[in-house]
Each structure stands twice: as structure tokens, then as C-alpha cells.
Amino acid sequence: MINRRMQTFVKFRHSLLLMISLLLMYPIESLFRDGNVILLNKCNWNTYDQTNIIQEMGVKSRIHCAVLCFQYGETCLGFEVFNLVSTIGCRLFNGRSRENCASPTTITSSLYYRRTDVQDTTTQPLLTTTPNPCQNGGTYTSGSTCACLFGCSGLYCQTCINECKEATGVTGSGSAWIKPAGFDVPKHVWCQFDYGVTYIQIRKYGNVNFNRSFAEYENGFGDALGDYWLGNKYANTLSHFRAFTAGFALMNSGSSIMAYFYGFVILDSTANYAVQYTSASSASYPLDQNVPFQAYDTNSACATALGSGWWFGSTCVAGSLNGPYPVNFGSFHGATTTKIGIY
Incomplete structure (x- = not known):
């Protein structure tokens, strides 16, 4: 029991320090007030294109979700927040699949935010002379790097x-x-x-x-x-x-x-x-x-x-x-x- 509590405390401390450091790098005002993030659509939260989702998790707030998106650098192009039973859901996207999402038909809906400080390169075709070296579903970016799915890592996303x-x-x-x-x-x-x-x-x-x-x-x-x-x-x-x-x-x-x-x-x-x-x-x-x-x-x-x-x-x-x-x-x-x- 003590070990489990210690592990939970260490994870919490790590997440807290990470959030503080990211908030220092990306102040809240710059995220939402200066136009780096804009509210784009209100969506039916249970319809989505799975191929463009980087990660989904529970968060404490909209700010928490935004910070996690910025943690991914230019890989995360937008994020979505929606209400769950006991927490707030957060989805991070590496594509613009939610820009034309269906309008909600019930009160269970989500808010989709798009980053305006990065460009969407995921739809740009690769040159035929440049094969995609990324493994395990990784995306080859314009900077000749691999953006890995959450759980996979390495220069070519070779390890999961x-x-x-x-x-x-x-x-x-x-x-x-x-x-x-x-x-x-x-x-x-x-x-x-x-x-x-x-x-x-x-x-x-x-x-x-x-x-x-x-x-x-x-x-x-x-x-x-x-x-x-x-x-x-x-x-x-x-x-x-x-x-x-x-x-x-x-x-x-x-x-x-x-x-x-x-x-x-x-x-x-x-x-x-x-x-x-x-x-x-x-x-x-x-x-x-x-x-x-x-x-x-x-x-x-x-x-x-x-x-x-x-x-x-x-x-x-x-x-x-x-x-x-x-x-x-x-x-x-x-x-x-x-x-x-x-x-």
C-alpha cells in the first residue's frame, strides 16, 4: 500500500512539475487570449476520425488539455474537451479532421480548439524520392522527423x-x-x-x-x-x-x-x-x-x-x-x- 501511494505521489509530482514548466513556456494568456488557440467548432463528441488522434485522457480543465497539446510541439494541431461522468475528457489531434465535424444532436457535446501557431503538414504528400521511414503508425513530418503515436518512441517510432x-x-x-x-x-x-x-x-x-x-x-x-x-x-x-x-x-x-x-x-x-x-x-x-x-x-x-x-x-x-x-x-x-x- 505504501509503495503504491509513493508511486502515485511520484506520478502526481511529475505531472504537476511538467504542467508548471509548460505553463511558464506557454502562458494561458498566449494560448487563449492572443489567438494561438481558437474555438473552432462544437461537435458531436462521439464521432471522430481515429487516425488523427494522438492521445485521449482525462484532465482537470481545458487549460490542462491545452498544455498537453503544446507539449507535443508542432505534432498536435488541435484538441477537444468534453464532459465525462467524473472528469473532463481531452483528445489531442495531429490532423484537422474535426474542422467539419457534425453538429451535436444532444447535450453531450465537445469543444474543438485549433492551434493557429502551427501549420498542418499531415496532408502534404511526401516526395516520391523520400520514403516514409516511420514505423508503427508514425507520421513523417515536413521537418524530416517522425511524430509517434502515444506509447511508441524512438527516432523512427521503432519501440512501443x-x-x-x-x-x-x-x-x-x-x-x-x-x-x-x-x-x-x-x-x-x-x-x-x-x-x-x-x-x-x-x-x-x-x-x-x-x-x-x-x-x-x-x-x-x-x-x-x-x-x-x-x-x-x-x-x-x-x-x-x-x-x-x-x-x-x-x-x-x-x-x-x-x-x-x-x-x-x-x-x-x-x-x-x-x-x-x-x-x-x-x-x-x-x-x-x-x-x-x-x-x-x-x-x-x-x-x-x-x-x-x-x-x-x-x-x-x-x-x-x-x-x-x-x-x-x-x-x-x-x-x-x-x-x-x-x-
Whole structure:
């Protein structure tokens, strides 16, 4: 407990010192009053072009989001702030995809700010004689440098973190790109940075279909900034990186639970991505071990009946975190948000 508090304090102190130094470099008046940042649009905050997002995280204020954008130098061309349940959301962009965003149809909206002190070079084509040397989704800029996705670094963005726990200089929740050994591509994931949690499943909007084929569950689907499944082949590699505990969260407007599975690991394709663990926190949320992952195209009666992929046992009674809304799993009924995180 003391070590965790110390780690949290060190992260907080680092973030505070970083913010103070950046505010000294970029005074608030110069950001908002002298025209370096202008309010461009009010947008539907849940529609966006994922390819132009550098990072998303929770912040304390609009100023905090602006400072983080300026931290990226000329890579960050604009930022968006929007309200979440208990904090303020912040998205940083390296493109101008929000300039023609849809007007909000509900009160859940965001404010998009564009930097006027930098030029957008992301849409300028590279010379045919200058190949893009950037790896892992990095963007080649006019200054012949690589602007890396958050989580990746190096002169050519050649190195990415293995899991969210390795991200530095950030607190709270947000997204990052990971690529442990064995990944063929970097994967965009949602993180809880304070506790080093990497999420392999999140459902919070209900706008992604989870009644998918075995191959789709194997490769992953959805969007880390919304609802998604990381992919069984990636979860298998990640879960073998070190010893993990998995936390299964179910929530609705009235209640929430967390079920923990210790020593959690997902086996490889030869075992059809069966799950194993050493112990569980509660028998009220059963998860069958050593059974193949099933989907509607694997001749699984449960997957067909419940419209979802999962580690189903001999009966369907336990339910599935991937089942239709509202989700039923074990003794919890009616969940509108579900999460599977490993840490």
C-alpha cells in the first residue's frame, strides 16, 4: 500500500512539475487570449476520425488539455474537451479532421480548439524520392522527423511499450499503443495508468456488435476509444508477458461489481484460446477454464443463443460479458458497462 501511494505521489509530482514548466513556456494568456488557440467548432463528441488522434485522457480543465497539446510541439494541431461522468475528457489531434465535424444532436457535446501557431503538414504528400521511414503508425513530418503515436518512441517510432503499465508522464485513464514481442502490429488500447491496467475488453456505449465470428474475435474489433475486443491472439501474447490478475467489471446506474481472476492467462490458437487462472475472488461469477473460446460459427449452442463469443462451459447459465445489452454475467444482471482489464 505504501509503495503504491509513493508511486502515485511520484506520478502526481511529475505531472504537476511538467504542467508548471509548460505553463511558464506557454502562458494561458498566449494560448487563449492572443489567438494561438481558437474555438473552432462544437461537435458531436462521439464521432471522430481515429487516425488523427494522438492521445485521449482525462484532465482537470481545458487549460490542462491545452498544455498537453503544446507539449507535443508542432505534432498536435488541435484538441477537444468534453464532459465525462467524473472528469473532463481531452483528445489531442495531429490532423484537422474535426474542422467539419457534425453538429451535436444532444447535450453531450465537445469543444474543438485549433492551434493557429502551427501549420498542418499531415496532408502534404511526401516526395516520391523520400520514403516514409516511420514505423508503427508514425507520421513523417515536413521537418524530416517522425511524430509517434502515444506509447511508441524512438527516432523512427521503432519501440512501443509492452503494456499500459510502462507508460510514463500520464495519470488517470486514456489510450495508448502497445506492441509487446509477438504482436504483428501495434494495438490501440484503453488504459488506467495509475494502476497499470490494460483493457482487453470494454463496452460502455453499446454501439458495437459483439455477435462476431471466431476469426473476428481472434483478430479483434471495435475502437479503443469506445467499445472493443482486443483480439484473442493479442490477448494471448500479452497475458504471457508476465503474471497478470484479470479484473472483470460490471456496472449500471445503480450498482457495480469487480470479480478478480488471479494468475490469468489466455492460451494460444492450438488450445482455441482457452482461459486459465489459479484462483478467483468469488464463485458468484464463474469462468470456465480449459474450454475453447466459442463464437456463433464454432457450433456452439451457447454462443448462438446468447449472441456473443465467450468461454462457455457445459451450460449457458453463467452468461457472458460480451452478451446482448443489458449484460448478465453470474449473479449480476443488467450491466450497461463491462470491462476486462489485466494488471
